[in-house]
Amino acid sequence: MAQRRYSIFAVAREALRFHAGWERAWRSPEPKKRYDVVVIGAGGHGLATAYYLGKVHGITNVAVIEKGWLGGGNTGRNTTIIRSNYLQDPSAAIFDKALKLYENLSQDLNYNVMFSPRGLLMLAQSEHEMRGYKRTVYANNLQGVETRWIERDEVKDLVPIINLDGPRYPVMGALYQERGGTARHDAVAWGYARGCSNMGMDIIQQCEVTGVRTEGGKVVGVDTTKGAIDCGKLAVVVAGHSSVVADMAGFRLPIESMALQAWVSEPIKPVIDVVVMANLVHGYISQSDKGELVLGGGTDGFNNYSQRGSWHHIEETTRALIETFPVISRLKMLRQWGGIVDMTGDRSPILSKTPVENLFVNCGWGTGGFKAIPGSGWAMAELVAKGYSPLAAGFGLDRFRDGRFVDESVAAGVAH
Ligand SMILES: Cc1cc2nc3c(=O)[nH]c(=O)nc-3n(C[C@H](O)[C@H](O)[C@H](O)COP(=O)(O)OP(=O)(O)OC[C@H]3O[C@@H](n4cnc5c(N)ncnc54)[C@H](O)[C@@H]3O)c2cc1C
Numbered sequence: 001m002a003q004r005r006y007s008i009f010a011v012a013r014e015a016l017r018f019h020a021g022w023e024r025a026w027r028s029p030e031p032k033k034r035y036d037v038v039v040i041g042a043g044g045h046g047l048a049t050a051y052y053l054g055k056v057h058g059i060t061n062v063a064v065i066e067k068g069w070l071g072g073g074n075t076g077r078n079t080t081i082i083r084s085n086y087l088q089d090p091s092a093a094i095f096d097k098a099l100k101l102y103e104n105l106s107q108d109l110n111y112n113v114m115f116s117p118r119g120l121l122m123l124a125q126s127e128h129e130m131r132g133y134k135r136t137v138y139a140n141n142l143q144g145v146e147t148r149w150i151e152r153d154e155v156k157d158l159v160p161i162i163n164l165d166g167p168r169y170p171v172m173g174a175l176y177q178e179r180g181g182t183a184r185h186d187a188v189a190w191g192y193a194r195g196c197s198n199m200g201m202d203i204i205q206q207c208e209v210t211g212v213r214t215e216g217g218k219v220v221g222v223d224t225t226k227g228a229i230d231c232g233k234l235a236v237v238v239a240g241h242s243s244v245v246a247d248m249a250g251f252r253l254p255i256e257s258m259a260l261q262a263w264v265s266e267p268i269k270p271v272i273d274v275v276v277m278a279n280l281v282h283g284y285i286s287q288s289d290k291g292e293l294v295l296g297g298g299t300d301g302f303n304n305y306s307q308r309g310s311w312h313h314i315e316e317t318t319r320a321l322i323e324t325f326p327v328i329s330r331l332k333m334l335r336q337w338g339g340i341v342d343m344t345g346d347r348s349p350i351l352s353k354t355p356v357e358n359l360f361v362n363c364g365w366g367t368g369g370f371k372a373i374p375g376s377g378w379a380m381a382e383l384v385a386k387g388y389s390p391l392a393a394g395f396g397l398d399r400f401r402d403g404r405f406v407d408e409s410v411a412a413g414v415a416h
Pocket residue numbers: 040041042043044045046065066067068069070071072073074075076077078079080081082207208209210237238239240241245260261262296337338339340341365366367368369370371372415416
């Protein structure tokens with residue numbers, strides 16, 4: 001069942017026979033009657049959960065059920081920023097675990113996820129931000145996460161196209177994480193999917209979960225558009241639709257769903273080789289391998305399920321970024337898109353048991369969960385397999401009852 005490894009020899013062999021011998025990267029089976037674990041949602045987090053369930057815990061009788069196509073949710077719609085410079089200890093632990101896994105992910109999955117640790121700057125454009133980022137640097141250094149504060153001159157060296165002296169948004173320095181960067185978002189989903197399929201797991205696309213079946217307070221299966229499927233355990237990993245699925249199981253989540261959007265310019269020659277976030281104006285910028293400038297803004301100010309985002313964000317964010325990066329003003333914008341993100345009150349995720357026995361939930365990554373995919377999958381797999389994960393311990397649902405928030409709302413700003 002396992003596929004041949006991708007290698008330079010395989011590429012050479014296929015080049016000689018007109019690439020006719022490549023196998024499909026993953027199987028597309030019909031669902032079985034029962035699985036030990038069903039994961040709802042074939043985004044990065046759901047697929048990574050399944051992958052580490054098999055790889056670390058030896059649980060391979062697993063189905064990942066997806067209502068659309070795999071990676072078609074937020075995983076394939078984000079701006080791919082990866083960093084681990086969060087303020088609170090539980091956040092730094094899970095995001096840095098993710099970053100460490102990203103560093104070897106292509107080798108582990110035998111799939112090139114194009115991880116590019118090109119360096120990430122979070123600009124300080126007010127006194128308040130400057131104090132906040134210096135505090136984060138101190139916290140990161142205590143957590144063993146290497147970040148440093150850099151002054152204006154070094155910012156200019158790293159980002160020659162930047163205008164440091166904008167009248168409204170002067171740059172005072174930046175929080176710099178050299179190990180931060182980007183990866184190819186859909187390759188992350190495809191790589192995990194191939195890894196899952198190779199272990200014999202079923203990825204079932206175009207199959208919507210329409211109901212959650214319970215008996216005596218315990219989950220026993222799901223109803224789907226391809227029929228009923230029984231399961232021993234259920235992992236709900238559906239990002240912006242988490243409250244919809246929780247409602248099917250009879251409990252509520254402290255989640256708000258909102259549209260978040262991004263847009264890209266026409267491709268140009270390389271002008272910026274780091275990732276820059278300007279959180280004061282809710283903007284961020286990097287350049288893709290194709291040459292497009294990738295720009296993004298904040299969430300809509302109201303709850304909705306439209307995968308689009310409202311107009312004024314594009315205008316406001318682009319206008320603000322132009323002041324700091326005047327080069328943008330000469331570019332045509334090529335396309336724009338949106339996703340539905342799942343926001344919690346403390347802007348930290350939920351990896352948790354639920355009131356329904358054997359039903360676990362992973363959500364609340366909001367505007368910044370792409371970077372967390374490997375760490376989140378690792379922790380969620382451990383939680384599902386063993387009922388406890390040290391990395392997930394701070395992110396239980398009980399924190400909202402007990403008031404033990406993991407407050408990243410100020411530190412993270414735009415939390416991409
Ligand atoms: C515009 C934008 C920019 C972003 N930028 C960044 C960034 O730069 N860096 C970063 O770290 N994060 C970023 N994010 C956030 C990041 O994309 C998400 O946190 C992350 O992708 C969430 O992954 P996921 O696997 O949880 O969700 P998703 O990828 O959304 O997967 C959930 C899946 O569940 C499926 N599903 C839902 N309901 C059902 C059902 N009933 N039955 C079956 N399947 C169902 C959906 O179809 C979907 O495919 C951004 C998000 C957006 C929208």
